[in-house]
Amino acid sequence: MYKAGFVALLGRPNVGKSTLLNALLGRKIAITTPKPQTTRNRIMGVIHRPDAQLVLVDTPGVHKALHKLGERMNKTSRSASRDVDLIWHLVDVSRPPSEEDQWVAGLCRSAAIPAWLLANKCDLVQNLAGRVEPYLALAPYARHFVVSAFYEQGLDPLRDAVFDVLPEGSPYFPEEMVTDQSEDFYVSEIIREKILDATRDEVPYAVAVMVDERVARSSRLTFIRATAYVERDTQKAIVIGSGGRMLKAIGQAARAELEAYYGHQVFLDLWVKVRPRWRNEDEWLRRLGFREPGRS
Ligand SMILES: Nc1nc2c(ncn2[C@@H]2O[C@H](COP(=O)(O)OP(=O)(O)OP(=O)(O)O)[C@@H](O)[C@H]2O)c(=O)[nH]1
Numbered sequence: 001m002y003k004a005g006f007v008a009l010l011g012r013p014n015v016g017k018s019t020l021l022n023a024l025l026g027r028k029i030a031i032t033t034p035k036p037q038t039t040r041n042r043i044m045g046v047i048h049r050p051d052a053q054l055v056l057v058d059t060p061g062v063h064k065a066l067h068k069l070g071e072r073m074n075k076t077s078r079s080a081s082r083d084v085d086l087i088w089h090l091v092d093v094s095r096p097p098s099e100e101d102q103w104v105a106g107l108c109r110s111a112a113i114p115a116w117l118l119a120n121k122c123d124l125v126q127n128l129a130g131r132v133e134p135y136l137a138l139a140p141y142a143r144h145f146v147v148s149a150f151y152e153q154g155l156d157p158l159r160d161a162v163f164d165v166l167p168e169g170s171p172y173f174p175e176e177m178v179t180d181q182s183e184d185f186y187v188s189e190i191i192r193e194k195i196l197d198a199t200r201d202e203v204p205y206a207v208a209v210m211v212d213e214r215v216a217r218s219s220r221l222t223f224i225r226a227t228a229y230v231e232r233d234t235q236k237a238i239v240i241g242s243g244g245r246m247l248k249a250i251g252q253a254a255r256a257e258l259e260a261y262y263g264h265q266v267f268l269d270l271w272v273k274v275r276p277r278w279r280n281e282d283e284w285l286r287r288l289g290f291r292e293p294g295r296s
């Protein structure tokens with residue numbers, strides 16, 4: 001009997017959804033940073049077993065949207081919650097529930113799909129039961145698991161439990177497929193991750209990265225030209241830094257990770273440009289992979 005199914009990772013920003021996705025897959029497909037609202041798109045990761053296929057769906061953190069980008073991100077999470085067999089509501093158990101956690105609980109309820117509570121970052125707390133209780137009060141979750149995605153604690157029971165409940169069915173994706181994201185998207189995300197790591201305040205939220213060109217110049221060298229867009233000249237000056245030092249450091253960090261990914265040399269030609277108010281621009285959001293808003 002073959003089993004296959006989808007599980008959506010839902011939660012407020014920064015609780016560790018993408019870290020958990022990477023940990024369960026055993027490789028990095030989604031970027032993670034200490035800054036909230038890191039993930040902007042739905043990212044699928046596929047785990048293959050001889051008798052089963054589990055499709056994990058990482059989503060943007062549910063938050064109070066301040067512009068169209070935020071609205072599209074929330075909508076992405078909302079619609080991802082409807083098309084799955086199971087929802088994992090991830091929480092940061094080292095912090096008390098917030099209004100955003102209540103919204104996520106509401107999403108789980110309205111999706112009418114079974115949901116489990118995943119109490120993440122358990123490595124940060126002592127009195128676990130006391131910390132989990134307020135979260136369990138948010139919604140009648142069928143089960144709950146205490147995990148540390150970062151330190152990979154508690155993942156085996158979770159894995160066993162989820163493969164147990166997968167519905168019978170044929171595989172959704174071919175055996176070699178690990179993620180649905182394109183190569184250019186992955187490359188742009190690695191660059192964005194390095195920009196998020198290097199900047200603070202409003203800059204991380206105002207950055208979008210697009211790959212303009214990516215070619216294998218030889219079997220040992222990939223050439224990539226990419227542009228980081230920000231909304232203001234002041235943000236551009238921050239990303240470039242004095243004497244271009246910040247941009248150079250960002251480029252070096254991204255190149256090092258891309259070289260490890262490709263297993264050969266990468267030449268990264270990284271530019272910074274201003275695109276005022278792109279976070280409210282439909283055409284731009286479409287280019288970044290967001291569909292036009294429907295009525296749902
Ligand atoms: N101590 C600790 N830190 C964790 C754990 N899981 C994730 N983190 C950290 O929490 C931060 C946020 O992790 P992400 O995986 O990016 O969180 P996310 O829920 O995907 O965030 P968004 O994409 O913004 O919604 C990162 O700095 C992670 O290293 C954990 O189990 N323990």
Ligand SMILES: [Mg+2]
Nearest residue numbers: 017018038039
């Ligand atoms: Mg994320």
